[in-house]
Amino acid sequence: MPLDVQRLTGGYGDRAIIEAIDLTLRHGEWLSLLGANGSGKSTLLRLMSRILKPQVGTVLLDGRDIHQLSPTAVAKRLALLPQQQILPEGLTVDQLVSLGRSPHQPWWQWDLDAVGREQVEKALYWTEIEHYRDRLVTTLSGGERQRAFLALALAQDPKVLLLDEPTTFLDLNYQLQLLQLLKRLNQERQLSIITVLHDINLAARYSDRLALLRQGKLWAVGPPLEMLQPQILADVFEIQAVIIETPIGPQICPLSASTAAPPIPSTASM
Amino acid sequence: MTITTGSSQFLQLYSCSRWRIIWAASLLLLGLSGIVFLSLTKGSVALTSEEIMAAALRQGSDVNQTIFWDLRLPRVLAALIVGAALGLSGALLQGMLRNGLASPFLLGISAGAGLMVVLMVGLNLLQVWVPFGAWLGAVMTTLLVYMLARTGTTLSIERLILGGVAFSSLFGAIQSLLLLNSPDGQFQAALNWLIGSLNGRGWAEVTIAGPSVLVAAIVGCLLARQVNVLCLGDDLAMGLGTSLVRSRCLIGAVATLLAAGAVSIAGLVGFVGLIVPHGVRLLVGTDYRLVLPFSTLAGAFVLAGADLLARLGPVELPVGGVTAILGAPMFIWLLYRRRVLGGQ
Numbered sequence: 001m002p003l004d005v006q007r008l009t010g011g012y013g014d015r016a017i018i019e020a021i022d023l024t025l026r027h028g029e030w031l032s033l034l035g036a037n038g039s040g041k042s043t044l045l046r047l048m049s050r051i052l053k054p055q056v057g058t059v060l061l062d063g064r065d066i067h068q069l070s071p072t073a074v075a076k077r078l079a080l081l082p083q084q085q086i087l088p089e090g091l092t093v094d095q096l097v098s099l100g101r102s103p104h105q106p107w108w109q110w111d112l113d114a115v116g117r118e119q120v121e122k123a124l125y126w127t128e129i130e131h132y133r134d135r136l137v138t139t140l141s142g143g144e145r146q147r148a149f150l151a152l153a154l155a156q157d158p159k160v161l162l163l164d165e166p167t168t169f170l171d172l173n174y175q176l177q178l179l180q181l182l183k184r185l186n187q188e189r190q191l192s193i194i195t196v197l198h199d200i201n202l203a204a205r206y207s208d209r210l211a212l213l214r215q216g217k218l219w220a221v222g223p224p225l226e227m228l229q230p231q232i233l234a235d236v237f238e239i240q241a242v243i244i245e246t247p248i249g250p251q252i253c254p255l256s257a258s259t260a261a262p263p264i265p266s267t268a269s270m
Numbered sequence: 271m272t273i274t275t276g277s278s279q280f281l282q283l284y285s286c287s288r289w290r291i292i293w294a295a296s297l298l299l300l301g302l303s304g305i306v307f308l309s310l311t312k313g314s315v316a317l318t319s320e321e322i323m324a325a326a327l328r329q330g331s332d333v334n335q336t337i338f339w340d341l342r343l344p345r346v347l348a349a350l351i352v353g354a355a356l357g358l359s360g361a362l363l364q365g366m367l368r369n370g371l372a373s374p375f376l377l378g379i380s381a382g383a384g385l386m387v388v389l390m391v392g393l394n395l396l397q398v399w400v401p402f403g404a405w406l407g408a409v410m411t412t413l414l415v416y417m418l419a420r421t422g423t424t425l426s427i428e429r430l431i432l433g434g435v436a437f438s439s440l441f442g443a444i445q446s447l448l449l450l451n452s453p454d455g456q457f458q459a460a461l462n463w464l465i466g467s468l469n470g471r472g473w474a475e476v477t478i479a480g481p482s483v484l485v486a487a488i489v490g491c492l493l494a495r496q497v498n499v500l501c502l503g504d505d506l507a508m509g510l511g512t513s514l515v516r517s518r519c520l521i522g523a524v525a526t527l528l529a530a531g532a533v534s535i536a537g538l539v540g541f542v543g544l545i546v547p548h549g550v551r552l553l554v555g556t557d558y559r560l561v562l563p564f565s566t567l568a569g570a571f572v573l574a575g576a577d578l579l580a581r582l583g584p585v586e587l588p589v590g591g592v593t594a595i596l597g598a599p600m601f602i603w604l605l606y607r608r609r610v611l612g613g614q
Binding site for chain 1: 368423492493494495496498499501502503505506508509510511512513551555556557559
């Protein structure tokens with residue numbers, strides 16, 4: 001298995017945000033982490049990418065404990081795209097994507113070797129941004145920018161790609177473009193993917209399996225068809241929803257929040 | 271997005287072309303040679319280029335040879351070393367801390383070195399060792415700041431900056447109190463250090479601090495890609511296999527050794543380390559593979575130029591005074607240029 005999470009508990013300082021999670025990412029699979037705000041999705045992703053150290057449990061990357069491996073050894077197999085990126089002022093797309101080769105280069109090496117150059121070219125090609133390789137990253141639109149950062153991650157030549165809310169701040173067109181691109185990489189290049197997504201419908205449409213988190217615990221995991229059930233949605237997201245069968249699979253239509261909203265004061269009493 | 275063809279917009283959209291970089295490098299090297307030439311020829315005794323050539327070959331009058339070999343050459347070398355060290359140190363720290371306000375003195379270097387100098391001068395202790403004392407004060411204070419900033423397995427930028435500010439205030443206050451209570455002569459001597467001056471610097475300073483600065487400068491420039499990765503933010507840098515603690519310690523150590531070397535030669539020359547990297551970024555963009563070597567060259571150029579100005583007037587000024595007086599308006603101008611170019 002590319003990534004295997006065993007009895008994982010972790011968080012910030014002594015505080016545990018997620019507790020006792022067991023989760024396996026299969027080869028060539030796209031798994032989406034879903035859950036309400038504060039359910040621990042991003043923390044789990046940070047634990048899986050070696051940014052945070054677990055309090056209990058292990059994360060196995062290709063069968064080896066991620067914390068027994070060096071940071072560069074992990075970065076050669078696993079790439080992470082954090083939710084928010086700092087825009088590097090003055091760097092071109094090509095320069096940005098080239099930084100993705102960092103784990104493959106010794107610290108003092110400035111320039112790409114032939115293999116590195118080839119991988120950067122591939123990453124630019126896959127993400128279809130070859131034509132603006134010389135543009136400054138700061139001048140790109142939101143969607144183009146996200147592709148450039150995706151290309152950076154692909155330049156690492158990873159087997160596993162972790163993305164934290166990659167579609168936030170993108171309009172619907174760019175959201176679909178990005179997810180279709182990821183699907184292609186997932187299917188054609190056998191890239192195993194884990195995404196944190198807020199949009200349940202998009203997650204259900206593109207992922208092979210959904211992992212639902214509630215208050216730091218893994219509530220349920222399985223294919224979209226099994227996960228999109230009114231009761232599960234009520235438990236995890238505290239919403240009332242109906243499930244609609246569509247040509248692209250099951251989709252949800254939220255009806256109301258389960259937790260009763262405070263009553264609206266009537267105009268007469270004001 | 272439309273791409274307009276106006277020259278400034280073109281500059282905004284596209285990074286610096288190869289030609290622009292070659293042009294900038296040639297101009298800088300030319301300027302540097304010019305400043306070195308002027309520094310060797312100008313002074314209370316003006317020498318012609320023929321006289322300089324003769325003196326360099328140990329020919330001509332003894333006075334000219336002494337002026338060249340014992341006075342001007344070591345001084346101009348000292349200026350180049352100090353300027354290069356401050357420029358590179360500032361660029362490394364601005365990149366590592368992702369903060370344009372960072373200067374080589376941000377991590378407490380100036381306060382530590384200053385306090386040591388004031389203590390040694392004030393207490394009349396081992397005055398010959400003042401350069402080494404300044405170096406030691408600078409390095410020890412940065413170590414303290416790093417120890418304070420380190421929490422568990424992390425080393426945050428914010429804590430580094432705040433630690434630097436805290437130690438600078440503390441040591442600065444002690445230094446001021448000591449200065450207030452010291453006799454006039456010692457006050458003057460200490461002040462000369464605190465402002466920064468190259469007056470009377472000779473081969474001793476150059477040969478002691480020069481090699482360490484040279485080694486640190488080579489290592490510093492090789493760290494360029496690391497700095498580029500750190501500029502992407504903590505999470506992404508870690509995702510790219512960077513150990514934040516290790517790279518921040520390494521870059522900080524190199525920057526400190528550079529700044530401490532500069533301080534041990536010339537005292538606390540301000541503004542060069544702050545402004546030079548800003549000017550360089552305006553010239554060649556923000557790829558640190560260019561910013562670091564260019565900052566080294568530009569720092570050397572600026573300080574050699576400032577020192578030339580400092581000693582050409584009727585009264586010789588401390589070079590630190592010149593960099594401070596010219597530096598602040600320069601910084602304001604750079605900010606203005608940046609706004610014009612950035613269109614913001």
